[in-house]
Amino acid sequence: MSFTSQLYPGEAIFDDSTPEHATLPPAGTTRGLMLDRRTTPFGQMVGAPPFPQELLIPRGEWQARIQEMEERKSNISSISIAAGLPCKDQDGIPYCWIFGPTHCAEIVRVIQNQPMVELSAASAGALIKNFRAEGGWGEEGLAWLVEHGQVPTSTWPENKLDRRYATAENKQLALQYRVTEWMELRPRNTDELVSCLLRRIPVAGGYNWWSHEITNCDAVWLDGDVSIRIRNSWSMSWGDKGFSILRGSKMLADDAVAPHVATAS
Amino acid sequence: MKRLAFLILLCTGAAWGQSPSPQIVNAKVGKQAVLQSKAVGEVAWVWDRRYLPEDQVYHDKAAKTLVVTSGHAVTFLVTAVEHQPTKGFVQVEYLVTFTGGPGPGPGPDPVPDSLEARMKRAYEADKAAGKVTDAQMRDIRDLFKVADQIVAKLDSTNHLYMTLDMYFKFSASKVDQVRKVIDTHLAGVHPPTKDVPLTEELKKAFGVAFSELAKAVEACLAPQPPPGPVSGFRVIFVSESSANHTREQLNILSSTAIAGYLNAKASKDEKGRPAWRRWDKDVDVTNELESWKVFWTNVKPKLGTLPMLVISSDRGIEVLPLPATEADTLTFLKRYGGQ
Numbered sequence: 355m356s357f358t359s360q361l362y363p364g365e366a367i368f369d370d371s372t373p374e375h376a377t378l379p380p381a382g383t384t385r386g387l388m389l390d391r392r393t394t395p396f397g398q399m400v401g402a403p404p405f406p407q408e409l410l411i412p413r414g415e416w417q418a419r420i421q422e423m424e425e426r427k428s429n430i431s432s433i434s435i436a437a438g439l440p441c442k443d444q445d446g447i448p449y450c451w452i453f454g455p456t457h458c459a460e461i462v463r464v465i466q467n468q469p470m471v472e473l474s475a476a477s478a479g480a481l482i483k484n485f486r487a488e489g490g491w492g493e494e495g496l497a498w499l500v501e502h503g504q505v506p507t508s509t510w511p512e513n514k515l516d517r518r519y520a521t522a523e524n525k526q527l528a529l530q531y532r533v534t535e536w537m538e539l540r541p542r543n544t545d546e547l548v549s550c551l552l553r554r555i556p557v558a559g560g561y562n563w564w565s566h567e568i569t570n571c572d573a574v575w576l577d578g579d580v581s582i583r584i585r586n587s588w589s590m591s592w593g594d595k596g597f598s599i600l601r602g603s604k605m606l607a608d609d610a611v612a613p614h615v616a617t618a619s
Numbered sequence: 620m621k622r623l624a625f626l627i628l629l630c631t632g633a634a635w636g637q638s639p640s641p642q643i644v645n646a647k648v649g650k651q652a653v654l655q656s657k658a659v660g661e662v663a664w665v666w667d668r669r670y671l672p673e674d675q676v677y678h679d680k681a682a683k684t685l686v687v688t689s690g691h692a693v694t695f696l697v698t699a700v701e702h703q704p705t706k707g708f709v710q711v712e713y714l715v716t717f718t719g720g721p722g723p724g725p726g727p728d729p730v731p732d733s734l735e736a737r738m739k740r741a742y743e744a745d746k747a748a749g750k751v752t753d754a755q756m757r758d759i760r761d762l763f764k765v766a767d768q769i770v771a772k773l774d775s776t777n778h779l780y781m782t783l784d785m786y787f788k789f790s791a792s793k794v795d796q797v798r799k800v801i802d803t804h805l806a807g808v809h810p811p812t813k814d815v816p817l818t819e820e821l822k823k824a825f826g827v828a829f830s831e832l833a834k835a836v837e838a839c840l841a842p843q844p845p846p847g848p849v850s851g852f853r854v855i856f857v858s859e860s861s862a863n864h865t866r867e868q869l870n871i872l873s874s875t876a877i878a879g880y881l882n883a884k885a886s887k888d889e890k891g892r893p894a895w896r897r898w899d900k901d902v903d904v905t906n907e908l909e910s911w912k913v914f915w916t917n918v919k920p921k922l923g924t925l926p927m928l929v930i931s932s933d934r935g936i937e938v939l940p941l942p943a944t945e946a947d948t949l950t951f952l953k954r955y956g957g958q
Contacts, residue, residue, distance in 0.1 A: 408863050419866060426945070428873040436875060465873065467896050530906040535860060535899065553864070554873045614860040615899040619906035 357421045359574035359581075362431075364594030367581070370602040377564060383588050385566040386448030388489030389609055399493055401500060402538045402611065411549040419552050420575045430461060430556055430571040431583055431597055437464040441596025442475060442587035445513040447487050452479035452495035453587035454558035454567040455611065456512075459499055459533050461556045461569070462616045473531055475587075477510040477524065478502065485515045492558040492567050496536055496611045503532035503617070535615035542606040548573045548580055555614045559584070559607030561600075570607065574599060581605060851886025851932075852956045853914060854895040856941070858926035867944055868926055872897060874945045877952065884956035900925060930955055 361367075368377055379385055397404050411419065423429040427436070439460055442453045456475040464470055478498045482490065498504075505528045510519040539546040539557060547570060550557050557570040572583035581601035586592050856872055858864065864872065871877065881895040888894045889908050896911070900922060904915050914936075918929050921938040928939045928948070932955045942948040 406861065406863075409861070415866070422866075422870070423873075426870065427875045428870060432875065433873065436878075465897060466902070467878070467893070469890065469892060532903070534903050535901070537861065553869060555860075615902060617903045617906060618896065618898065618911065 356578065357417055357575055359420060359424060359576060361574070361599065362594035362597050365583075365598045366593055367576075367599040367601060368604050369600075370604060372604070379566075379588055380592060382446055383444060384446055384448045384450075385564065386444070386450040386489040387491060387560045387562070387565045387567045387609075388451070389491050389560055389562055391489070392491050392493070392609070394493065396538060396541060399497065399538055402493070402497070402536050405537050405539045405543075405546040405550070405612070409549055409553065410545055411552050413545070416548060416552070416573065416580055417575050420573050420580075423552070423572075424574075428554070429573075429583075430465075430551065430554055431585070433464060433554070434461060434571070434585070435595075437470050439464055439470055440472065441585050441590055441592075442512065443589040444475065444587045445589075447476065447479075447513050447515060448489050449475055449479040449487075449513070450567040450587055451490040451492050451560065452476075452482070452498075453512075454492050454560070454569050455496040455499055455533075455613065456504065457569040457585060457587065458496075458556040458558050458611075458613050459504070459531070459616055461571075462533065462613050463531075465554060466616060466618065468616065468618060471531065472507045472512070473504050474507045474510040474512045475504070476513050476515060477519065477528065478504040480515045481520065485517055487515060489565075491609050492560050492611050493538065493609060496533065496558060496613060499533045499613070500536060501532075503528035503530065505531065530617060530619040532617045533613040533615070534617055536611055536613040539607070539610035539612060541608050541610065543610075544580070544606065547582065547605075547607060547610060550612050551582070555612045557607070557610050557612045560609035561604070561606075562608045563604060567609070570610075571597070576601065851894065852884060853931040854881055854885060854952065855914075855918065855929040856895075856897045856926060857900055857918075857922060857929060858897070860899040862925065864926060868941060870945050871941055871948050872926060874948070876945065877949055880949060880952060880956070884952075 366376075420429075424432075427433075442457050444450055444453045453475045456473050456478065460471070460473055478495060479490070481502070482494065482498050502525075505524045509524055509527060539550065547557055547559070551570060551573045558567060559570045560567040568587065569585045570582050571585050574581050574583050576599070579601070581599050582605040583597055584600055585596045586598065588596070590596055592598070858868075858872055878895075882893045885893040885895045888910060894910075898915075900919075902915075904912050907915070914931060917936060918938060921936075923938070924940070926941045928941050928951075930937050930939070930952075934955075942951050
C-alpha cells in the first residue's frame with residue numbers, strides 16, 4: 355500500500371496550478387524578498403560552506419524516511435509543535451528575508467533543547483537595513499545572525515523598526531542568540547533541500563515566484579512524490595498554524611540557507 | 620511617599636550549607652539608605668554593580684537576589700556572600716531600586732515557584748511593556764513576607780550596600796538618567812562606600828541574618844534543585860551536526876520519545892528545565908548556565924567518535940557511543956533515570 359503523508363487540517367497546497375491570487379499575503383501583511391539585489395553569488399559567502407555532497411540522501415530512501423519520521427513524530431514540524439514554538443508574524447514590514455532565518459534559528463534552539471525563545475526578526479533586520487522597511491534575501495539575514503545574533507521578542511518586538519530598541523544592552527544580549535554553523539544550498543536543488551529536512555535541519559528558502567522567504571520544515575510524500583512543508587511568517591492564522599505545502603516547481607527555492615548550530619544559552 | 624529600605628538577602632550555597640562556612644574577608648560598610656520615589660508611574664528596575672569588578676558578580680552565584688516592590692519607589696539594600704575565585708567567600712552588597720506602578724491586580728497567590736523561575740520571570744517580563752506584571756506582583760507579596768522576617772532580625776544601624784545594574788528596556792541615556800537620580804539620593808544619605816574590616820560584631824549580626832534568611836526563604840519558596848556544577852541525571856547527545864549520520868542515528872538524535880522520557884526523568888537545571896541537550900561538538904556554551912559549562916568542560920576532552928551519549932548520574936560521568944537504535948537508547952537511559 356502506497357504511503358501518503360497526513361497533512362495538518364488547515365494546510366493549503368500550493369503547486370503549479372495554484373492561481374497567483376491564492377498565494378498573496380493576507381491584508382495588512384507583506385513579503386519582502388529582493389533576490390535581484392543579492393551581492394554574493396552561491397558559494398562565495400564567507401563562513402557558509404556549500405551543502406556537502408556526502409550529506410545527500412538517495413531519492414530511493416525518501417519515502418521510507420518521511421514515513422518513519424511522521425510515524426515517530428520526529429520531523430521538524432512535530433518537534434516545533436511539541437515545543438510550543440509559534441510561527442512568526444512579520445505584520446506589515448517587508449522582512450520575510452529575516453523572518454525565515456529567524457524561525458530557523460528558533461527551531462535549531464528547540465532541537466538543541468535550549469529554552470524555547472521567540473526571537474525578534476526586527477532586531478536583526480532593522481539593523482541590517484538601518485531601520486528602513488525594505489526587502490532583502492535570506493543569506494544576507496543569516497549572515498547577520500551568525501555575526502551579531504538577535505534578541506528575544508520580549509526585549510525587541512518582532513516587527514518594530516524602532517531605534518529606541520537599539521541599545522547597548524540589546525547588542526550585548528544578541529550575542530547569546532547567534533547561529534554558529536550554517537550552510538548554503540544550491541539554488542533550486544530539490545535533493546539538497548530534502549536531504550537537509552530529512553536530517554532535521556531547517557532551511558530558510560527564498561522564492562522568486564512568490565517574492566517571499568519562508569522556513570522549509572519537512573519533506574512530505576504526496577501522490578507518489580516529495581513535497582515540502584513550509585512555515586510562513588504571516589501569523590498563526592495562515593495555513594495550519596503557519597504550515598502549508600509547496601510542491602512541483604513552486605517548492606524550488608532560489609535562495610536557501612540552513613543553520614544547524616546555535617549558541618547554547 | 621518615603622519608605623525605608625529593606626535588607627533582603629537570598630543566599631544559596633554558602634548559607635545553605637553545601638559549602639564550608641563562608642569566611643568573610645572584607646566588606647563595604649555604610650549606613651542604611653533611605654530613598655524616595657522620583658518617578659512614580661515609571662518602572663525602573665535598576666541593579667547596578669558599579670562597585671564590583673565585572674568578573675566577581677556572577678561567579679559561582681553563591682548569592683542570588685531578587686527584590687521587588689509595590690507601587691512606590693523603594694530601594695532595597697541587599698547583602699550576600701559570594702564566592703570569588705581569588706578571594707574565596709567575600710561579602711558583597713547590592714542596592715536594588717524599583718519604581719513605578721503595578722498592574723491592575725495580581726490575583727490570588729499561586730503555589731510558590733522556584734527562586735530561579737521567579738528570577739527568570741522577573742528578568743524577562745515587561746521589557747517592552749515597561750509595567751509590573753501580575754506574576755511579579757505575586758512575587759512581590761512573597762518577597763515582602765521574606766523581607767519582613769529578615770528586617771525584624773536586623774540591626775538597622777549597620778547595613779551594607781550596594782550595587783546597581785540595568786535591566787529592562789532602558790536606552791543608555793535613560794540608564795544614565797536613572798543612575799543620576801539614585802546617585803543624588805545616595806549622596807544625601809550616606810558617604811561614598813569604602814572598604815572597612817568586618818568586625819566581629821558585624822559578623823555576628825550578619826550571621827544571624829543569614830541563618831534567618833535561610834529559614835525565611837525556605838519557608839516561602841519551593842524546594843530548590845541541589846546546587847553544584849553537576850548533579851542528578853543529566854544527558855547530552857553530542858554530534859557533528861554537519862556529519863553524515865546514519866538514518867538510525869538521526870532517529871535517535873531527533874527522537875521525541877527520548878525527549879519525552881528525558882523531560883520527565885532528567886534532573887532540573889538551575890532554571891528548572893530538564894537537564895538534557897543535543898549539542899554539536901563545537902557548540903558555544905559561553906552563555907549557558909554555569910552547571911552546563913562546567914559539565915561540558917569536563918566532558919569535551921573525553922569525546923571520541925561521534926555521535927556520543929554523555930550521562931551524568933550518581934555513578935559519575937560516562938561518555939558512551941550512541942546505542943544502535945532509538946529503542947535501545949531509551950532502554951539504556953532507563954537504567955539511569957528509571958522507568
